[in-house]
Amino acid sequence: MTMLSRAVRAASLSALLAGAVLAPGAALAQAKPPAAPQDRVPAGAPEPGKEIALTQVQIDGLLAAQPELAKLSGGAPDKPDPKAEEQAQGQAEAIVKRNGFASLEEFQDASDTVDAVLGGIDPETKSYVGPTPLLKKQLAAIQADKGMPAKEKAEAVKEIKEALAAGEPAKPSQGNIALVTKNYARLSAAMGGEDKK
Template sequence: MRALIRPGLVVLSIAGAAACFAVAAPQSAFAQAKDQAAPAAPAQPQELKQVALTDKQVDGVLASQKEMDAITEKLPENAQPDAKVMAQLDGVAKKHGFASYDEYSTVVDNIGLVMNGIDPATKKYVGSEAVIKSQIAQVEADKKMTAPEKKQALENLNMALKAKDPDIQNKGNIDLVVKNYDKLAAALSEDMN
């Protein structure tokens, strides 16, 4: 069910980029999202299908997010989405201009790929590696985090640093996502607050 896991990862990575000090909270949400949508058998990570984003697609993601969240929030923990839930997700995606939930998911994946590389302070694209290194420095300098929280956050950030994002093939996606950064960050990280 990659289609459900990816949007969850996007949400988590945006929340992590926007609020480094809250690294521990997205972890539990990621685990919950992973548990909710993970297939029974171990799956190999699938390659991200990169597409050239359009204004219409970004607007569709923004317009559909509350409805998508309302559906996915109702999923019981550790449950796989059934045909009814998938039909609801497909319906919302189609209502907002996507051919299917799979297309919606691919668009969210591509938005997330760019969002992972935007410095939340400057709102400029610097690449995911630079963003993660900045987050590592912020965590190391944070005096309010407990030692175990700091250790866990640094482990997670170092794992993220090793799992390098693919290069962005469609460079126009960067300008489009940067232009809509504030709206996308608010919409895609809303359920993390």
């Protein structure tokens, strides 16, 4: 997976993670924090990155780069275009550098670290509880949802149970939890999940 596809994929996954509302029929938004070191990485998830010590400047840079990166395209997924991907890679590199990062890899490590923390923040309390309690809460909500189509419900339940079976990922550092929690409203709003509670 190229750094560009990893960055763009993380941008879209970040939107899902930050926008999760634990309600019946909700998308499997917080099913798997991508930055957590694990033996198994679900199909389609970005490759996990290393946790870094986040700074406010990096959070601000992520927020500024996110909308620009989401607009990039490396060509159609079914017909890869090396020229288009190379051009998009260069554009992505320029975007992250313009927003305070030395490289796409540094940007991705910061993004993965934020995602790992967001994957454990309860959107209702806006505090870090870890991904397992959130998955259990989401599983109960989906199982109780009478309006969800049976096939969709079975798929969602299966995915959540697989995520739970993978085990609790390593807990992010307290400093990263504090910084992401402090910026939760901004991160959530910028990534498409503005919480109005």
